[in-house]
Amino acid sequence: MYVCITNICTRLQASYTHKTAHIQSSSLFTMHPFLVYGASIVVPFATLWLLSLLGFSLLKWYPPKEKPLPPGSMGWPYIGETFRLYTENPNSFFSNRQKRYGDIFKTYILGCPCVMISSPEAAKVVLVSQAHLFKPAYPQSKEKIIGPKAIFFHQGNYHFRLKKLIQASFLPSAIKGSISEIEQIVLNLLPSWEDCTINTLHEMKKFAFDVAMVAVFGDAREIEVEGIKKLYKCLGKGYNSMPLDIPGTPFYKAMKARKMLNETLTKLIERRRESGTHGGGLLGVFLESSSASNKAHDDHTFSDCQIADNIIGVIFAAHDTTASLLTWIIKYLHDDDDLLDAVTREQEGILGRRILQGTCSLTWDDTRNMPLTSRVIQETLRLASILSFTFREAVQDVEFEGYFIPKGWKVLPLFRSIHHRANFFPQPEKFNPSRFEMPPRPNSYMPFGNGVHSCPGSELAKLEILVVLHHLTTSFRWEIVGEEDGIQYGPFPVPKHGLPIRVIPRNKKMITNPI
Ligand code: HEM
Numbered sequence: 236m237y238v239c240i241t242n243i244c245t246r247l248q249a250s251y252t253h254k255t256a257h258i259q260s261s262s263l264f265t266m267h268p269f270l271v272y273g274a275s276i277v278v279p280f281a282t283l284w285l286l287s288l289l290g291f292s293l294l295k296w297y298p299p300k301e302k303p304l305p306p307g308s309m310g311w312p313y314i315g316e317t318f319r320l321y322t323e324n325p326n327s328f329f330s331n332r333q334k335r336y337g338d339i340f341k342t343y344i345l346g347c348p349c350v351m352i353s354s355p356e357a358a359k360v361v362l363v364s365q366a367h368l369f370k371p372a373y374p375q376s377k378e379k380i381i382g383p384k385a386i387f388f389h390q391g392n393y394h395f396r397l398k399k400l401i402q403a404s405f406l407p408s409a410i411k412g413s414i415s416e417i418e419q420i421v422l423n424l425l426p427s428w429e430d431c432t433i434n435t436l437h438e439m440k441k442f443a444f445d446v447a448m449v450a451v452f453g454d455a456r457e458i459e460v461e462g463i464k465k466l467y468k469c470l471g472k473g474y475n476s477m478p479l480d481i482p483g484t485p486f487y488k489a490m491k492a493r494k495m496l497n498e499t500l501t502k503l504i505e506r507r508r509e510s511g512t513h514g515g516g517l518l519g520v521f522l523e524s525s526s527a528s529n530k531a532h533d534d535h536t537f538s539d540c541q542i543a544d545n546i547i548g549v550i551f552a553a554h555d556t557t558a559s560l561l562t563w564i565i566k567y568l569h570d571d572d573d574l575l576d577a578v579t580r581e582q583e584g585i586l587g588r589r590i591l592q593g594t595c596s597l598t599w600d601d602t603r604n605m606p607l608t609s610r611v612i613q614e615t616l617r618l619a620s621i622l623s624f625t626f627r628e629a630v631q632d633v634e635f636e637g638y639f640i641p642k643g644w645k646v647l648p649l650f651r652s653i654h655h656r657a658n659f660f661p662q663p664e665k666f667n668p669s670r671f672e673m674p675p676r677p678n679s680y681m682p683f684g685n686g687v688h689s690c691p692g693s694e695l696a697k698l699e700i701l702v703v704l705h706h707l708t709t710s711f712r713w714e715i716v717g718e719e720d721g722i723q724y725g726p727f728p729v730p731k732h733g734l735p736i737r738v739i740p741r742n743k744k745m746i747t748n749p750i
Pocket of ligand 1: 554557622681691695696
């Protein structure tokens with residue numbers, strides 16, 4: 236969510252992806268209802284308003300110093316280049332401008348003046364070395380749904396305290412112990428796929444959601460957890476909808492679910508406190524840090540509301556991302572028989588060792604012994620770049636790489652563009668895990684972001700993916716059902732229709748479904 240967090244982000248991320256992209260322009264208008272509703276009545280007023288806005292904007296954007304604004308076109312007043320973005324192939328929208336203006340260029344999209352960045356060095360300045368000058372920027376509706384105290388929306392000391400705690404909960408040393416629970420989730424899910432046609436994305440979402448629930452609540456089956464799962468589904472539907480808080484709309488329902496989620500979480504927190512045990516998962520870590528014995532350290536204390544917003548935020552961040560990545564991995568492995576065979580051999584090696592040693596479950600060491608499968612994950616993170624970019628906003632006027640960026644402008648490091656540069660990744664459109672036999676050039680590869688806001692869940696995401704791939708490749712084969720190409724956004728870019736596949740046990744012959 237992070238980022239993928241926003242509708243704006245979502246649409247932009249979505250649009251800035253893959254050649255076969257399908258653009259649903261209606262979603263664009265949901266961002267700016269003014270553009271579609273009651274146009275005839277408001278046109279005269281709108282014209283005046285646009286003119287005054289233009290005058291104001293020109294004044295506002297005129298660089299006061301000797302440094303120029305970045306090159307690029309701001310398009311039409313207010314509308315900027317939004318229509319171009321949605322009528323051109325989004326890939327060429329960015330690459331044409333990059334070719335014409337260079338790695339840093341300005342544009343105006345969805346009501347915001349933006350600076351796009353596709354050089355690793357400049358992205359590092361925004362995300363790492365001068366990160367204090369660029370704050371995360373998300374629409375208010377997203378803050379309302381996730382909760383304004385969630386880590387994504389903050390800078391400075393509060394963010395630092397949260398990050399320390401969340402990061403520590405997802406370090407390899409902390410997640411090692413959850414491998415058997417993750418494996419159990421996989422083993423419960425896989426039999427339901429056997430000899431069936433499944434929607435890969437939906438199934439992977441179920442899986443990643445269950446892992447996220449274990450990560451935040453531990454393995455205890457508390458009664459509130461089932462309720463939380465149901466409310467979460469409602470929240471998810473409203474997240475990418477138009478932010479209209481009117482009865483009947485998905486957003487309204489999501490806001491209602493959000494309120495109930497808060498109440499349920501508060502009850503769970505109270506019950507854990509009363510029982511004298513903080514319980515497992517990230518919630519346990521939060522309760523421990525805010526416990527009476529730690530209260531003396533102000534730095535450790537978080538209110539129930541802060542805890543609830545961050546628990547909800549982490550679940551958001553953890554599951555759609557991982558599920559989308561897994562869906563791409565299934566597609567890329569399906570498309571390359573030799574690679575699938577090589578990954579299967581690697582996983583059978585692990586299975587063989589387990590049988591010899593008489594260990595029934597996967598161990599942490601097993602997962603550290605899967606170099607090819609790990610490279611498949613790395614290459615999928617690069618090629619699919621499910622988080623195509625992130626959003627920041629200049630907190631003050633900034634002089635940046637020889638340019639002037641006015642306060643309030645959005646600044647977008649384009650991860651995908653960097654990941655697809657031929658000088659860092661030769662033949663960038665080719666899926667080639669062997670390119671990761673050598674470490675990538677510093678700052679040229681950042682699927683989990685970079686700097687203060689980088690992803691604390693990267694190790695958990697990789698671990699759960701390795702566990703699924705171990706069982707899937709050693710036991711099953713799969714065939715894509717229906718149209719093979721195309722992309723949809725849900726909200727991350729994923730293969731069309733969520734990649735329906737037919738899964739059969741490896742010892743059975745695959746019969747291609749004609750649909
Ligand atoms: C394949 C899966 C994932 C990908 C590609 C991914 C990617 C990212 C990226 C690029 C960011 C940085 C956003 C920015 O700079 O604005 C981020 C932040 C974050 N991610 Fe992930 N993520 C994944 C899985 C997870 C998981 C499993 C968790 C939780 C266990 C998680 C929790 C977070 C949190 C809490 C943040 C915000 C950090 C902050 O603001 O300091 N992510 N993620």
